[in-house]
Structure formats: structure tokens, C-alpha cells
Amino acid sequence: MEPAEYELMDAAEERMWWYRALHARVLDALARRPGPAGALLDAGCGTGGLLRRLAALGRPLVGLDFNPSAAARATAKSGALAAAGDANRLPFADGAFAALASCDVLCHRAVDPDAALAEFRRVLAPGGTLVLNLPAYDWLHSAHDIRVHNTRRFTAGGARAMLAAAGFAAIEARYWNALLLPLMVLQRKVLRADEKAESDVHDFPPWLDATLHGVTAVERGLARLGLRYPAGGSILLLATRP
Structure with a gap:
């Protein structure tokens, strides 16, 4: 990303509703399938918000x-x-990690998804857990993606097939940020349709941030009860390295 986008991330990721919602889902996934004992790699850690959590x-x-x-x-x-x-070329030994999380990395223009997934598999120990977050739907590509250098978005089925082809097993692919998807479409395709618009990473008014986070918390609670969403702004994937 551009240095300015890293600065926005650094300032916002501790408070912004979307980061808090994403990090909670990654933690949920690792709680359900932690993998064997050992170290965890955050591949594409940005300025460290997820690592801190x-x-x-x-x-x-x-x-x-x-x-x-x-x-x-x-x-x-x-x-x-x-x-x-x-x-695409991780500087770590084979089987060095028991778990690996990577959020919104395979979508980046500088990343070759096939090469990166091969590397993720290589550095995971047998039985290790992979957690990925990916942006959903090519038709949602917007100024935000341009600002953060995203060149591809995914569907749950396509992402699941991609992980299976890379040699992962026990693959789960679930949409999230589903309840807010209509607002996301309005924001990205109507209100800020100009390709020169800024990214979506910024501070929100406290009341709005709390409201948006509250919606994601309700959605997360329903998902914990077993509800699966047919669509959403993001896809969370969970898999095992055989």
C-alpha cells in the first residue's frame, strides 16, 4: 500500500469498527481450530493491530x-x-508455524495467490491452521480497492476451490459483514463511486462507529449460533495443512 494508507491503518485499527470486527472473527476461528502447539504467523501484518490482539x-x-x-x-x-x-517468498523454514493468519493479502496486486498459498502451506506444520480473510465480489471493486492496491476480490466458492487446489483440507468459507452489505454497496458504488475517492479507512463519529460495530457484533453472535450468510462484504476461510 501507499505510505499514507499505512498511516491511516496505524491510526484507525485500534478503534475502527471494521478492524475490531475482523480481529474478533480471526480470534473466534483460532479458538475453534487452534492447530498444534507452536508459533503463529500473521502474514501481511500491516502496522500490528491484529498481532496486538x-x-x-x-x-x-x-x-x-x-x-x-x-x-x-x-x-x-x-x-x-x-x-x-x-x-510470495516467505523467509521462514518449512513447518515453522502451527498457525498462520493472513487478512486481505491475497487480493493485493503484488501478491500471486497461488505462490503465496504454496508458501503458507510450506511454512505450516502438519495439522497447522490457516485463517484467511478476503474481500468479496469483483463487482464491489471501488476507489477503496484502488487506494489499497487490491486487484482481485473473491467468492466463497472460488476461494474454497483455490485453497483445495493449494493442498489444504477441512476448508470452511463463510461470508461475513453481511448485514451491512447494502450500506457497503451504497457507499462504494453510489456515494463514493468516483475512482479518485479516498479509502474507507478513517475515523468515524463515535456514535456511528458504535452503531456499525454493534451490527457486526449481532451478526457475529448469530453466526456463533449456527446462522450462515449467503452473501457479505468479506469472506473468512479456515483450513488445515494436512
Whole structure:
């Protein structure tokens, strides 16, 4: 991403409703399928917001981001070791991690999804857990994607097939941010349809941020009860390295 987008992320990810909702879902996924004992890699850690929340798991943490300044900020923010590196060529040994999380990385223009998934599989130990978050639907591509250098979006079925082709097993693919999808469409395709518009990462008025986060919390609670959503703005995937 552009340096300005990293600065926006750094300022917003502790408070902004979307980051809090995403991080909660990653933690839920790891609670259900933690993988074997051992270290966890956040591949594409940005400025360290997720790493900071993952510290609650009490397991060794490592972060990686393409931008050295972001990786340094992630270390300062989370206390975890974060290195600069390429998701297409991870600088880690085979089987080094028991779990790997990667949020909105395979969508990036500098990432080859097939190469990155092969690397994710390589650095995971047998039985290791993979958690991915991906943006949904090519037709939702907008100024936000342009600002953060996203060149591809996914469907749950397509993402599941991609992980199966990469050799992962026990794959789950679930849409989330479903209840707010109509507002997302309105925001991205109508109100801010201009390709020169800013990204969606910014501070919201407190009342609006609380409302949006409350909607995601309701959705998360219903999902925990077994409700599955047929559509959503994002896809959370959970898989195992055989």
C-alpha cells in the first residue's frame, strides 16, 4: 500500500469498527481450530493491530509485512517480532508455524495467490491452521480497492476451490459483514463511486462507529449460533495443512 494508507491503518485499527470486527472473527476461528502447539504467523501484518490482539492467545507470534516501516511499527505496537518480507517468498523454514493468519493479502496486486498459498502451506506444520480473510465480489471493486492496491476480490466458492487446489483440507468459507452489505454497496458504488475517492479507512463519529460495530457484533453472535450468510462484504476461510 501507499505510505499514507499505512498511516491511516496505524491510526484507525485500534478503534475502527471494521478492524475490531475482523480481529474478533480471526480470534473466534483460532479458538475453534487452534492447530498444534507452536508459533503463529500473521502474514501481511500491516502496522500490528491484529498481532496486538493475538497476544491474548499466549502463544509465540511473528509478523511479516512487505513494508519495512509497517513491520517496525507492528513490533512496537504488539511486542511481537515482525519482519519485512514478501508473501510470495516467505523467509521462514518449512513447518515453522502451527498457525498462520493472513487478512486481505491475497487480493493485493503484488501478491500471486497461488505462490503465496504454496508458501503458507510450506511454512505450516502438519495439522497447522490457516485463517484467511478476503474481500468479496469483483463487482464491489471501488476507489477503496484502488487506494489499497487490491486487484482481485473473491467468492466463497472460488476461494474454497483455490485453497483445495493449494493442498489444504477441512476448508470452511463463510461470508461475513453481511448485514451491512447494502450500506457497503451504497457507499462504494453510489456515494463514493468516483475512482479518485479516498479509502474507507478513517475515523468515524463515535456514535456511528458504535452503531456499525454493534451490527457486526449481532451478526457475529448469530453466526456463533449456527446462522450462515449467503452473501457479505468479506469472506473468512479456515483450513488445515494436512
